[in-house]
Amino acid sequence: MASTNIFSEEKIRSPLAHSWYIYQQNALAMVALWVLGLMTLLALFAPWIAPYNLGYQDVTNLLQPPSWYEAGQIDFFFGTDDLGRDILSQMILGAQLTFGGGVLTALLALLFGALIGVIGGMSHGIKASVLHHILDTFLSIPSLLIAIIIVSVMGPGYIHCLLAIFLALLPQFIRAVYRAVNDELQKEHIVALKLDGATHYRIFRYGILPNIPETLISQTTRAVTAAILDISALGFLGLGAQRPYSEWGTMLxxxxxxxxxxxxxxxxxxxxxxxxxxxxNVVGEGMRQAVLRGMD
Known part of the structure; x- marks a missing residue:
């Protein structure tokens, strides 16, 4: 005979667990998350996954079409270029430079930008006013133009390209976090914490931080896509990664x-x-919606 527990209690998920549960209900976002995970593994282990190394050239198979063409070969699944380089290997190795570089640059901009934005948002007086006007000036200039100016001064190269994009993305994170923190400080629950004598750390930890994940997710998604586009654009213009590196914009x-x-x-x-x-973008939008619904 089955026993019945009359003292059973409903298990309530934490906000993070509830957001993940909601995210799992979005089939398209889950597929995109798996694809993003595979791309991350591809970028991390590219030298071991690529069929040929970076300097490989087969002069007997110049402009070999992809394997699905009638004249294609399975040895060169995506074909070769005019120097006999395997395109599949170049694209796999290029994932480290374009995708990996874009993610790394955006995460570093998130780390430093969020820190400065929080300090600025919780400050008052002339410090906050100066930061506000400086950010408005920088945000009026497109990030790619800022990156081009910085690379033009420092000289072309992949590392200079990443540094330029990092500096171009930094004001966007500072501004987004600054506004989010400033808006939260005007709400009643923050005023109540201040009246209770809470320190700045407790106000940020328990009053502000739980309410700004949507801003961080949205801004990070935009920053990663902007970084990938900027890395590709600078490579296409000859200001980013140089050959023999197979960055996707350089390949184009x-x-x-x-x-x-x-x-x-x-x-x-x-x-x-x-x-x-x-x-x-699909993963970022799915995460943003899940966090919004999880916080309700």
Whole structure:
């Protein structure tokens, strides 16, 4: 005979667990999350996954079409370029530079930008006013233009490209967090904490931080996509990664003259950029909606 527990209690999920439960109900977002995880593994282990190394060239198979063409070979699944380099290997190795570099740059901008934004948002007087006007000035200039100016001064190169994009993204994070913190400080529960004599740390930890994840997620999603586009754009303009590095924007720049002769050399890196940005946006939007509903 089955026993009945008359003292059973309903288990209430934490806000984080509830947000994850809601996220799992979004099938498209879950698929995008799995794809993003695979792309992350691809970027981390690219040198061991790529069929050929970075310097490999097969001069007997120049402009070899992809394997689904009648003249294609399975040895070069995505075909080769005009120097006999395997495009699949270049795209896998390029994932480290374009996707990995974009994520790393955005996360560093999030870390430093959020810290400065919180300090500025919880400050008063001339310090907050100066920060506010400086950020307005920087945000009036597109991030790509800022990156181009910085790279033009420092010189072309992949590291300079990442540093320039980091500096271009930093004001956006500072401004977003600054406004979010400032808005939270005007709410009644924060006023109640102040009246109770709470320290600045407790106000931030228990009154502000739980209410700004949506801002952080939205801004990080936009920053990652902007960083990937900026890395590709600088590579395309010859200001970012240089050959033999196979950054996706650099690959596009090198093969533009082959667009009619060997279209796969142009379309495949372009589709990789498009697919990556689409995946990140789907994951970010799914997380934002899950956090919003989880906080209700």
């Amino acid at each position: 720049s090198d093969t533009m003259e082959l667009v009619f002769l060997a279209p796969w050399t142009v379309t495949l890196p372009g589709l990789a950029i498009l697919f990556t940005i689409l995946t990140i």
